[in-house]
Amino acid sequence: MLYGAFAHFASWIRSEEALQRLLQYIDTSWGSGASLPMFAPSMVGNAAFQEWWGRYERLGATPAAAMALMRLNSEIDITGILPRIRVPTLVIHRTGDACVDIEGGRQLAASIPNARLVELPGADHLPWAGNNTDEILWLIEEFLAGREPAGAVRQHGR
Known part of the structure; x- marks a missing residue:
């Protein structure tokens, strides 16, 4: 994740x-x-x-x-190993992230076989700031537990 x-x-x-x-x-x-x-x-x-x-x-x-x-x-570049990742991967990224450009998340998802990319609106990099923190938690729980969280209210039609 x-x-x-x-x-x-x-x-x-x-x-x-x-x-x-x-x-x-x-x-x-x-x-x-x-x-x-x-x-x-x-x-x-x-x-x-x-x-x-x-x-x-x-x-x-x-x-x-x-x-x-x-x-x-500043020396990080792991692009060469991404195609070798063979585990389920969820990539969550806010489209206007003020810290890490959305293209960074898109590159990860495009390079990791079968990765799922979820783009959410917002500019906050911190997952606990912004207006869709519950949806971020919901996506993580769904990914890790393999099921919808009990009592979850989905946003953005997901």
């Missing part, structure tokens, strides 16, 4: 300049939650959520560790 995922780093950070801007943010503002527009644009203006997001950043990694992780991530 892949959500908002990519096989090649360029689906996330599209240029060296964009990577340098992210590294600069990490170096100078990590822990402030100011990266919220990149991950959950629907939550911009929600001071409590931004405070929580800043804490999430601080608890997730030190600035040095986050910068090292981003440099390592």
